[in-house]
Amino acid sequence: MKLSIIFGTRPEIIKLSPIVRYCQKHDIDFNIIHSNQHYSYEMDQVFFDELELPEPDYNLNIGSGTHGFQTGRMLEKIENKLLNIKPDIVIVQGDTNTVLAGALAASKLQIDVAHIEAGLRSYDRTMPEEINRVLADHLSDFLFPPTETSKGNLLKEGISEDIIHVVGNTIVETTLQNIKIGLKTSTILDTLNLEKNGYFLMTMHRVENVDSYDQLTKFVYSLKSISQTYDCEIVFPMHPRTMKQFIAFGLKDEVYKINNLKIIDSVGYLDFLVLEQNAKLLITDSGGIQEEACILKVPCITIRDNTERPETVDISSNIVAGMETKNIISAIGKMLTVERDWNHPYGGGTTAKDILSILAE
Numbered sequence: 001m002k003l004s005i006i007f008g009t010r011p012e013i014i015k016l017s018p019i020v021r022y023c024q025k026h027d028i029d030f031n032i033i034h035s036n037q038h039y040s041y042e043m044d045q046v047f048f049d050e051l052e053l054p055e056p057d058y059n060l061n062i063g064s065g066t067h068g069f070q071t072g073r074m075l076e077k078i079e080n081k082l083l084n085i086k087p088d089i090v091i092v093q094g095d096t097n098t099v100l101a102g103a104l105a106a107s108k109l110q111i112d113v114a115h116i117e118a119g120l121r122s123y124d125r126t127m128p129e130e131i132n133r134v135l136a137d138h139l140s141d142f143l144f145p146p147t148e149t150s151k152g153n154l155l156k157e158g159i160s161e162d163i164i165h166v167v168g169n170t171i172v173e174t175t176l177q178n179i180k181i182g183l184k185t186s187t188i189l190d191t192l193n194l195e196k197n198g199y200f201l202m203t204m205h206r207v208e209n210v211d212s213y214d215q216l217t218k219f220v221y222s223l224k225s226i227s228q229t230y231d232c233e234i235v236f237p238m239h240p241r242t243m244k245q246f247i248a249f250g251l252k253d254e255v256y257k258i259n260n261l262k263i264i265d266s267v268g269y270l271d272f273l274v275l276e277q278n279a280k281l282l283i284t285d286s287g288g289i290q291e292e293a294c295i296l297k298v299p300c301i302t303i304r305d306n307t308e309r310p311e312t313v314d315i316s317s318n319i320v321a322g323m324e325t326k327n328i329i330s331a332i333g334k335m336l337t338v339e340r341d342w343n344h345p346y347g348g349g350t351t352a353k354d355i356l357s358i359l360a361e
């Protein structure tokens with residue numbers, strides 16, 4: 001079996017790392033095609049270093065751009081590589097433009113596509129990720145949803161049960177392995193002068209939140225309000241897209257002035273896990289962080305109108321609060337007193353092994 005593993009962004013590198021490791025350990029013939037959708041050190045190379053991943057066999061150097069430009073360039077370059085490599089199976093993970101381009105290029109070349117983290121649905125087509133997920137699922141020959149809920153979404157869309165395998169999520173093994181390393185090696189709490197369980201951790205990067213002046217202005221107001229209501233430090237490692245938008249909308253000075261708010265650049269995975277593990281709670285619009293919070297038993301507030309991870313809401317580890325200030329404030333109040341007694345729904349930490357065994361068969 002010859003595999004091509006295609007990825008391009010921070011969460012894909014993190015979540016595919018157990019697959020790469022398993023292939024290395026078991027002498028599976030694989031190669032890595034990196035679209036380089038993410039390319040800044042703190043969005044890309046830091047994860048190769050920390051997770052001890054091999055350098056990609058092929059780097060397509062795509063970078064940023066509009067959806068059509070970015071996806072189109074990827075499609076052309078991935079096709080070109082696949083024609084030379086001739087893999088049996090292409091593996092993609094998640095819902096980025098890299099996933100769509102990888103799945104589309106492979107399926108048109110009659111190469112089998114395996115989609116990891118299949119079947120997630122927000123049912124909100126204004127999200128670019130929702131379009132990518134739906135299309136990637138319908139192009140795939142092996143679908144690996146993390147839960148029965150995500151499998152149900154695929155069945156509802158008429159996808160054959162024969163090609164669906166519920167396997168949990170690779171984020172479990174990645175999180176549990178790396179939090180141990182992070183707790184031993186990371187100095188982030190000292191560097192930022194933070195006390196354990198003494199701060200809120202925040203991230204935000206979704207297009208619907210940061211690309212609109214009105215939403216971002218409202219968010220600055222929410223941050224002030226959280227800071228005043230709870231008098232608690234808020235640590236905010238900022239995604240480059242978000243920083244770019246704060247600058248473009250002339251809001252950067254205002255957000256940097258907010259009391260109790262510590263804005264820093266995005267950090268590496270080990271530091272981020274340690275920040276998560278020791279936070280009072282997480283406030284985020286990220287997909288992967290809703291899952292990690294659930295696994296690490298840290299309460300999460302999702303600042304979006306919907307989530308494609310409803311399992312976390314069902315077990316009360318997560319509240320979908322939207323972007324209205326009063327709803328965020330009230331959700332924080334609730335989550336500060338929540339019992340951290342849930343069990344995460346993402347499987348037993350053998351997802352990479354299970355996926356590769358199914359593909360080998």
Ligand code: UD1
Nearest residue numbers: 009010037038039040043064095096097128129240241244
């Ligand atoms: C992408 C994914 C999103 C995922 C996120 C993970 C799509 C449509 N979106 O969003 O699903 O949740 O990655 O973080 O695929 N930038 C840098 N350095 C980088 C990368 C980006 O400065 O290494 C800046 C650029 O200004 C760029 C902007 O961030 O224009 C957005 O990058 P892009 O990859 O287009 O989308 P993300 O918001 O990162």
Ligand code: UDP
Nearest residue numbers: 011014237266267268269272286287288289
């Ligand atoms: N992450 C990180 N450093 C940060 C912020 C996030 O390493 O400063 C990790 C986080 O632990 C998670 C992943 O990045 O595994 C989530 O990526 P992101 O929120 O960008 O994308 P999404 O999951 O929403 O697609």
